[in-house]
Every structure is written in C-alpha cells, then in structure tokens.
Amino acid sequence: MTENNNPKRSRRMSGAITVKDVAKLAGVAPMTVSRALNTPTQVSAELLKKVQDAVQRTGYVPNRMAGGLASSRSRLIAAVVPSTVTSVFMETIEALNATLFDAGYQLMLGQSSYSAEREAMLLEEVIGRRPDGIFLTGILPPGPSRTKLLASGIPVVETWDLTPTPIDMLIGFSHSGIGRAVGNFLVAKGRKRFAMVKAEDERARRRYAAFAEVAAQNGLPEVVVIDVGASRSLKSGRAALAQVLALAPDVDAIFCSSDLLALGVMTEATVRGLAVPGQLAIIGFGDVPFVADMSPALSTVRINGPDIGRQAAGFLIDRAEGRTVEPGIVDVGFSIVERDST
Amino acid sequence: MTENNNPKRSRRMSGAITVKDVAKLAGVAPMTVSRALNTPTQVSAELLKKVQDAVQRTGYVPNRMAGGLASSRSRLIAAVVPSTVTSVFMETIEALNATLFDAGYQLMLGQSSYSAEREAMLLEEVIGRRPDGIFLTGILPPGPSRTKLLASGIPVVETWDLTPTPIDMLIGFSHSGIGRAVGNFLVAKGRKRFAMVKAEDERARRRYAAFAEVAAQNGLPEVVVIDVGASRSLKSGRAALAQVLALAPDVDAIFCSSDLLALGVMTEATVRGLAVPGQLAIIGFGDVPFVADMSPALSTVRINGPDIGRQAAGFLIDRAEGRTVEPGIVDVGFSIVERDST
DNA sequence: TTGAAAGCGCTAACAA
DNA sequence: TTGTTAGCGCTTTCAA
Numbered sequence: 001m002t003e004n005n006n007p008k009r010s011r012r013m014s015g016a017i018t019v020k021d022v023a024k025l026a027g028v029a030p031m032t033v034s035r036a037l038n039t040p041t042q043v044s045a046e047l048l049k050k051v052q053d054a055v056q057r058t059g060y061v062p063n064r065m066a067g068g069l070a071s072s073r074s075r076l077i078a079a080v081v082p083s084t085v086t087s088v089f090m091e092t093i094e095a096l097n098a099t100l101f102d103a104g105y106q107l108m109l110g111q112s113s114y115s116a117e118r119e120a121m122l123l124e125e126v127i128g129r130r131p132d133g134i135f136l137t138g139i140l141p142p143g144p145s146r147t148k149l150l151a152s153g154i155p156v157v158e159t160w161d162l163t164p165t166p167i168d169m170l171i172g173f174s175h176s177g178i179g180r181a182v183g184n185f186l187v188a189k190g191r192k193r194f195a196m197v198k199a200e201d202e203r204a205r206r207r208y209a210a211f212a213e214v215a216a217q218n219g220l221p222e223v224v225v226i227d228v229g230a231s232r233s234l235k236s237g238r239a240a241l242a243q244v245l246a247l248a249p250d251v252d253a254i255f256c257s258s259d260l261l262a263l264g265v266m267t268e269a270t271v272r273g274l275a276v277p278g279q280l281a282i283i284g285f286g287d288v289p290f291v292a293d294m295s296p297a298l299s300t301v302r303i304n305g306p307d308i309g310r311q312a313a314g315f316l317i318d319r320a321e322g323r324t325v326e327p328g329i330v331d332v333g334f335s336i337v338e339r340d341s342t
Numbered sequence: 343m344t345e346n347n348n349p350k351r352s353r354r355m356s357g358a359i360t361v362k363d364v365a366k367l368a369g370v371a372p373m374t375v376s377r378a379l380n381t382p383t384q385v386s387a388e389l390l391k392k393v394q395d396a397v398q399r400t401g402y403v404p405n406r407m408a409g410g411l412a413s414s415r416s417r418l419i420a421a422v423v424p425s426t427v428t429s430v431f432m433e434t435i436e437a438l439n440a441t442l443f444d445a446g447y448q449l450m451l452g453q454s455s456y457s458a459e460r461e462a463m464l465l466e467e468v469i470g471r472r473p474d475g476i477f478l479t480g481i482l483p484p485g486p487s488r489t490k491l492l493a494s495g496i497p498v499v500e501t502w503d504l505t506p507t508p509i510d511m512l513i514g515f516s517h518s519g520i521g522r523a524v525g526n527f528l529v530a531k532g533r534k535r536f537a538m539v540k541a542e543d544e545r546a547r548r549r550y551a552a553f554a555e556v557a558a559q560n561g562l563p564e565v566v567v568i569d570v571g572a573s574r575s576l577k578s579g580r581a582a583l584a585q586v587l588a589l590a591p592d593v594d595a596i597f598c599s600s601d602l603l604a605l606g607v608m609t610e611a612t613v614r615g616l617a618v619p620g621q622l623a624i625i626g627f628g629d630v631p632f633v634a635d636m637s638p639a640l641s642t643v644r645i646n647g648p649d650i651g652r653q654a655a656g657f658l659i660d661r662a663e664g665r666t667v668e669p670g671i672v673d674v675g676f677s678i679v680e681r682d683s684t
Numbered sequence: 685t686t687g688a689a690a691g692c693g694c695t696a697a698c699a700a
Numbered sequence: 701t702t703g704t705t706a707g708c709g710c711t712t713t714c715a716a
Binding site: 361 | 693696
C-alpha cells in the first residue's frame with residue numbers, strides 16, 4: 001500500500017489506506033481526491049468518477065482527525081448531560097443527535113453525573129477535542145470552566161434554564177415560572193395544603209422556591225418539602241409520600257421534581273388507599289412519554305425536549321457552517337398538562 | 343502568542359495556545375511539554391513544575407486531534423445504540439461511559455434508530471474518527487459494514503446477543519434461551535394459553551420463536567403474537583392487549599418484548615378489571631429500574647446492563663492500552679425475576 | 685479545473 | 701533526562 005523507501009527513521013504506520021493511495025490508483029493528485037470527496041462540484045465529471053472508483057476499490061475511509069486538524073473543523077458536536085438514563089434529557093439528545101447526523105456531524109456525549117467537579121474535568125476533555133459546538137444541559141455559572149469555554153471560542157448552547165447572561169446561546173425555560181404556575185394551578189383547584197418531593201438539584205430547588213412562595217401568598221400553610229437526594233427513583237417517591245404523610249397527614253397536593261418521583265407517590269397513594277385525585281392531587285415534571293397512558297394518567301409539566309434538541313442542533317450547525325447567528329435567548333416555555341391525577 | 347515572521351503563505355491560525363507557546367514560556371522544548379503532560383515520570387521534578395506553571399498561566403488545553411493523529415491513539419471509544427431513550431440500553435451506556443471516562447477515554451455516541459441503512463452510514467463515520475474501540479449494541483451480520491470494520495483493525499465489542507462468529511469480542515446472552523426459560527416458567531405456573539406482544543426487532547423475534555416452541559412442545563395452543571412495529575410505547579402495550587383479547591379471550595399469560603409494553607398490558611388489564619396475576623400473568627423484558635417498585639410489581643427478565651457496559655469498557659481499554667485480550671465470548675446470562683404480576 | 689507546497693499541533697524515533 | 705527531527709493524513713493557499 002503506502003510505500004516506504006528505506007527511510008532514515010520509520011514511524012509505525014497505521015497501515016490504513018490514505019488519500020495518497022487513492023490518488024495513485026486514480027491517477028490524480030491527493031488534493032483532487034480531497035476535492036472530489038468534499039466539494040465534488042469543483043471536480044470534472046471524469047476525474048470525479050475515477051476517484052469514486054478508486055475509493056470503492058480501496059475501501060478508503062477518510063481520517064477525520066487529520067481532516068479536522070488541517071481544516072480546524074472537527075464536524076464533532078459535544079453534549080454534556082447530567083445523566084444518560086433519565087429519559088427527560090435523552091429525548092433532547094435523541095433529537096439533537098438525529099439532526100446533527102443528517103447534517104454530517106457526530107455527537108460526543110459526556111455525563112456530568114450531577115457533579116460540578118466531574119463537569120469541569122469533562123469540559124476540559126471536551127475542549128481538547130476541538131468540537132465545532134458544545135451543547136450544555138443547564139447553564140454554566142461563572143468559574144474556571146466558564147472562562148475556559150469562553151476562551152476556547154467554541155460556540156455553546158446552554159439549555160433547560162434561563163439566565164440573563166448566557167455564555168453564547170440559550171434555549172430554555174423558567175423554573176421559577178413553572179413553580180409559580182403549578183402553585184397557582186393547584187390553588188385554583190382548591191387545594192389547601194401543599195408538599196413538594198424533590199431531588200437534589202439546583203433547578204428543582206428554584207421550582208420549589210417559587211412554588212412555596214405562591215402557597216405563602218395565598219395564605220396556605222408552609223409547604224412540606226422532602227428531599228430525596230440523588231436517588232431519583234420511583235421507590236424514593238413512594239418513601240417520600242410516607243414521609244409527607246407522617247409530617248402532615250392533611251396534605252392534599254404534591255408537586256414532584258420528576259415524573260418518576262410522581263409515579264412513586266401515586267403508587268404509594270394507591271397502595272395506601274388514598275384516592276387520587278380525590279384526596280391527593282399529584283403533579284410531576286417532564287412529561288415522560290408513558291405517563292400519559294397510565295391509569296390514572298399523570299398530570300405533569302411538559303417541556304418540549306425534542307424541540308430543544310432540534311433548535312440547539314440548528315444553532316450549532318449554523319455556527320459551524322460559518323453562518324451568522326446572533327447570540328440570544330430562546331424561551332421555549334412549558335405547559336401544565338392536566339390529566340387524571342389532579 | 344504564536345509568532346509569524348512574514349511567511350510566504352500564512353494559514354488562518356486558530357489562535358489557540360499550542361505546545362510551542364507553553365514550551366517557550368516554560369523555557370523548554372515542545373517535546374518536554376508533551377512528556378510532562380503525558381508521561382510526567384519521565385521528566386525531572388524541576389521542569390515538570392515549570393511546565394505545569396506555564397500550562398496554568400496560559401490556560402493551555404492540548405489539541406487531541408493533533409495528538410491522536412501523531413500517536414495513532416484517539417482516546418475515543420464509539421458506541422452504537424438503536425435508541426437513546428430506551429432505558430434498557432442507556433444503563434449499559436452509562437456504565438460504559440463512566441468506566442471509560444475514569445480511564446481517560448471519551449465516548450462518541452451514534453444511534454442507528456433500528457435501521458440497518460443508518461447503521462451502515464454511522465459505522466462509516468465512526469471508522470473515520472479512528473476510535474480506539476467500538477461498542478456495538480447487537481451483532482453485525484456479514485456485509486459491507488462488517489467487512490469495513492474488520493479491515494479497519496479497530497477493536498470491537500458486540501453485545502446483547504450471542505453468535506458463534508463474533509467480529510472480535512462479544513458480551514451477550516441467549517435470546518432463544520430467554521424465550522425458552524420464560525415459556526417453561528409460565529408452563530410451570532400452570533398457564534395454558536400464551537400470547538406474546540413484541541416490537542419489530544430481530545432479537546425479540548428469536549425470543550418469540552423459542553417461546554412458541556415451548557408452548558408447542560407442551561401441547562398448548564398456538565401462541566397469539568401481536569407485533570406493535572416500531573412503536574415501543576406503553577400505549578402500544580395497551581392496544582396490544584385489546585387485540586390479544588379480541589383474538590383469544592382465554593389467554594392467561596403474556597410475554598412482552600419490553601417492560602414498557604408489559605406495563606401497557608398491565609395498565610389495560612387493570613382498566614378492564616382483569617385480575618393480574620389471577621386471570622392474566624404478565625412478564626416483561628429488561629427490568630427497567632422502576633418496574634420493581636410498582637404495584638403490582640412487574641415480573642420480568644433481568645439483564646445486567648451496567649455489567650455489560652463495564653465489561654465492554656474493560657475489554658476496549660485493555661486493547662487500547664496494548665494489553666493482550668483474547669477475542670472471545672462472554673455469556674452474561676439472564677434471570678427471571680418473579681414478582682407480583684405472575 | 686488541477687496540482688505543488690506548506691503546514692495544522694502534536695508525538696515517535698532517534699541522538700546527545 | 702532533554703532536545704532535534706520528521707512525520708501522522710489531511711486541507712489551505714497559491715500557482716499553473
């Protein structure tokens with residue numbers, strides 16, 4: 001394949017087919033092969049065909065690391081998510097990935113595991129790959145990571161939140177807005193005693209704060225709050241209802257920071273013979289696909305996850321292709337989906 | 343930063359800090375910076391400190407594309423999954439990703455969307471990135487993709503299935519074994535009329551075939567099979583039960599190709615007043631975390647997803663680090679988890 | 685439209 | 701232990 005005329009120092013070659021091999025077989029210059037593959041319109045039909053044949057016959061697969069290094073375009077987009085098993089984030093990632101793939105970009109996925117320290121390490125690795133864009137779940141507070149990201153000059157989309165000072169682009173919604181809306185919704189339903197079951201999560205905390213404020217403004221007793229820590233499972237939801245009931249047996253409405261927790265609360269309520277929504281209204285967060293079809297169907301706060309993914313992909317691709325995109329903030333909003341459980 | 347003494351042709355430089363900048367600041371050669379970062383034991387304490395200081399002060403983040411090109415080691419592992427929202431695969435990916443990250447590797451994620459055509463395109467892109475290893479969900483049948491993968495020389499782990507002829511390494515379990523085991527399990531429970539609700543999926547088809555065989559061997563009527571196509575939702579499960587009942591009202595045991603479908607069947611059964619497991623036994627597949635804590639708790643087939651991810655990461659890392667790993671087959675098995683629904 | 689030359693930023697191989 | 705040199709495989713730039 002690649003020839004090697006007794007060089008003074010030889011490098012262990014990877015042995016793979018390169019542009020040179022293809023060029024030789026096609027009888028053209030390497031540059032022509034590159035053009036035929038990347039900008040076929042700039043190559044005459046005749047040579048184009050020769051090159052394509054040679055590619056076929058050799059099984060050539062271009063080395064994107066070399067291409068990326070030479071062109072400063074990696075055709076890679078990195079995404080950082082807190083967790084990969086949480087369906088609510090993965091819907092966004094699925095849409096992001098699909099849109100990127102169709103435009104010729106690959107996705108690098110990192111999980112921060114809800115840890116700021118891990119996120120910082122991850123971001124450093126991510127920047128090292130020189131992706132053409134970075135998708136962040138959540139916003140990045142001021143600190144070394146933010147500084148490095150800024151310095152890297154890589155386009156960034158922050159998501160799932162709003163802040164007046166994004167790094168670059170932002171596609172999100174207001175968590176305090178949600179807390180308020182859910183509070184008002186339950187007040188309108190005539191509920192008198194609220195509880196919140198939440199995981200340890202800054203965004204959930206903000207939903208809670210606004211939710212509690214609404215309760216106070218309406219002269220309701222203090223909101224009972226149960227923090228399940230990092231265990232966002234259905235089981236935690238069941239245990240949480242037990243705790244809520246022990247603290248305040250008269251609670252008649254529970255807002256959960258995720259649908260899975262809400263499902264746990266609902267399961268435990270059913271087991272205990274508490275009527276839902278008769279004695280207890282339950283509302284979740286996320287609108288995970290299947291909660292709509294359960295019985296009783298779960299009321300929840302709906303975020304259009306796939307839409308966030310698609311819009312983010314659009315922004316990032318535009319930037320990568322050199323189109324001008326104004327940094328800015330997109331509020332995709334949310335909606336309260338009322339179903340059986342309220 | 344980077345100087346540029348009036349060169350004949352100048353390239354648009356990315357402007358980022360490079361080894362050269364760091365080397366100059368630290369007063370050493372670029373190679374020493376590389377050593378200090380990658381093999382610090384080979385550098386004297388004095389120079390190491392100087393380099394680290396310079397890295398700090400410049401905010402240098404090594405360009406991994408350049409490093410990968412030069413060393414033929416990308417420190418990238420690619421994973422291909424059919425879908426990112428399906429929790430059953432993502433548990434594996436989460437474990438894979440976590441293990442890789444701790445060893446200094448990044449994950450590239452591609453989704454094939456259950457399409458062979460998309461998978462082929464994806465694989466081509468993946469090979470182009472020259473990852474140090476590839477994780478496949480499922481096995482790759484003979485064809486152009488398999489040939490290219492083989493030719494690339496990249497270590498591969500196939501998973502979630504068994505075949506006597508893997509590309510390289512294989513970590514899986516027997517789908518027909520599962521079908522048989524579930525069939526025998528339900529026979530032992532005294533069930534007399536089986537149905538299967540399955541998505542369009544080659545592996546589910548094999549579970550079904552073995553399941554149907556057991557029914558036949560035990561002189562039971564032909565298994566009623568409902569194919570929900572690509573829609574693997576809870577809703578499809580509900581609709582499927584309706585179909586099953588319309589075809590054969592005397593069905594007393596249903597095996598579903600995923601827990602979500604099983605949940606749908608269970609929901610519909612409850613709504614119709616069918617006693618579970620009294621009149622109808624339901625068993626799922628996957629043991630998605632939350633089905634254990636529902637009421638009634640779902641019986642299912644458990645696959646240790648995270649274990650597959652960890653073992654695959656181990657294999658791939660060993661290979662990437664040049665350690666010898668025998669190509670081979672690991673059968674991680676499965677277990678039937680008996681809970682309330684059977 | 686095609687080709688030649690010169691790097692992209694890093695590390696393997698060799699020499700000191 | 702440190703430095704020098706020569707690429708890795710591709711694409712940008714310039715010239716024909």
